[in-house]
Amino acid sequence: MKDPAHRWQWHALDAAVGAVTADCTECGLCVKHCAFLQRHGTPRAMAAHADSGHENGLIVAYECSLCGLCHAVCPFGVNPAQFFLEQRREAVLRGVGPLAAHRPLLAYERKGTSRRYSLYALPEGCTTVFFPGCTFAGTRAEAVLAMHDLLRRSLPRVGIVLDCCTKPSHDLGRQAYFLAMFGEMKDFLVNQGVRTVLVACPNCYKVFQSYGSPLQVRTIYERLTEEALPRQDLLRGTVTLHDPCVLRHEPAVQDAVRSLVHHVGLQVMEMPNSRERTLCCGEGGGVGVVAPELARQWSVERARQAEKDPVVTSCAGCAAQLRRFMPTVHVVDLLLDGQRALAGKARVSRSPFTYWKRLRLKATLKRRFSSARLRERTFQPKP
Ligand code: SF4
Ligand code: SF4
CATH class of the missing domain: 3.40.50 (Rossmann fold)
Structure with a gap:
């Protein structure tokens, strides 16, 4: 049941449902990229079932990584990730979220x-x-x-x-x-x-x-x-970059990380999904504890796109997740001791x-x- 004390949240959820319903043409572009949507339907179809009373419908939103790729690829500017976040907020207000699986987080x-x-x-x-x-x-x-x-x-x-x-x-x-x-x-x-x-x-x-x-x-x-960085022998070779999905709209940060990688002497091979269209590493939104197979699909796709190159990222969480699937280093590890980092021996606890x-x-x-x-x-x- 909706609690009248949380009227402000109904408006937020209703507005998110309204925006998706009004603008999503069900073109399927975002669905093509996202296993969560492939499992549950287009954003418009999910919004149509988002109505009141169905708390199970709200809980499904905990399977979305909140990575924002759907918004980045949508030709009509629809933001399904915001809709799923509002569903999570509504789930909390109704006392059904977060889930028991989220306790460790x-x-x-x-x-x-x-x-x-x-x-x-x-x-x-x-x-x-x-x-x-x-x-x-x-x-x-x-x-x-x-x-x-x-x-x-x-x-x-x-x-x-x-x-x-x-x-x-x-x-x-x-x-x-x-x-x-x-x-x-x-x-x-x-x-x-x-x-x-x-x-x-x-x-x-x-x-x-x-x-x-x-x-x-x-x-x-x-x-x-902008700083004078520690000197080390220039490295040789090619790496690929994983842009964290929360930074997809931050070209200045993306450029800075690339510049630091070039600074240590490495070449960058861009993945098919990079910068604004980067993918979730699999850790996003706490999905790993609710739908591990969906989280894993993101990581596996990242490994496929990286081909054989080591991956460099600026997120310690992404690095921990991706290194289970492919050699992955943090850009700071590269700056402090690039040889060790590329050999998989960086000081990581x-x-x-x-x-x-x-x-x-x-x-x-x-x-x-x-x-x-x-x-x-x-x-x-x-x-
Ligand atoms: S935010 Fe990411 S996981 Fe969620 S629907 Fe969009 S693309 Fe899929
Ligand atoms: S890309 Fe946009 S319009 Fe197409 S299905 Fe996804 S949300 Fe709807």
Whole structure:
């Protein structure tokens, strides 16, 4: 049953249904690219069945990766991904979402925002912070310190924030929780005089870009193209690039990553689906725990398109997912020690050691920032 207290959400879902119904001609272009739509029908057909009362219909939306490829290929500008996100939000308001299978993902997020794992270190006069994000910090704690060292050369007062942007909650439809958690973080940073956030994770980028105003967000990859990078012997060979789907509309970031790959001496072979038409790696939208076969199809298609070249990406989550199907390295691994990275020996931690690495990283940063303003996050929204 619809709860009258959530009238605003009905409007959002109704508007999304209306937009799909009005503009989708069922041309099938997006369906051709997406196994989820092949399983459930065209966006218009799904919108026609999206009406009230059917909670099972809402739960189906948890099989969509929210990758946005459908929107990118649609000649009529329809945005089915927004419709599926609104369905997830409606599922949460009706108490049927997120699903039991999402608990580990939410536990991961909760740890990231906890007092134990979070750290805000803001030196006097700090207006820019480095925000590595949970997965990059856990898998590459040494790289976080190395990137912070690099940034400090030109930004001596750069601070650092270890926290979670809460995109898992956002993507699972927990919009009220997400807005409260992200809003508290943003307000704190703004009140402390921070103006710019440099992120390593494309998902954090998307969150800050969409909800972080007046904070400005940039990726460290764009910033690194302006820095004097560590010297290493030039590498030889060709790699291919996986553009994270959340960055499909960000040509400046895509160019920066390509420029960093060229900087270490490598050639880039573009995949058939790149840049604006890039594919999900298989990790998007938490689909892996609900419909693993759909998530796997994205990864397998990526491996097919990569042919035999190693894949380079700027997302630690994509790198972890894709490396199960093909040799995959993070662009930061390439910059720090390209030979090791291409040989599959980059310093990358795996779960459960990632948690221990994050605690060690936090301890190191507390020493590094001993004279800075420090905070650990204790905020929890009211139920
Ligand atoms: S967002 Fe991605 S997974 Fe979802 S319907 Fe569109 S193309 Fe398919
Ligand atoms: S590409 Fe656009 S018009 Fe064609 S089926 Fe998909 S949403 Fe509908």
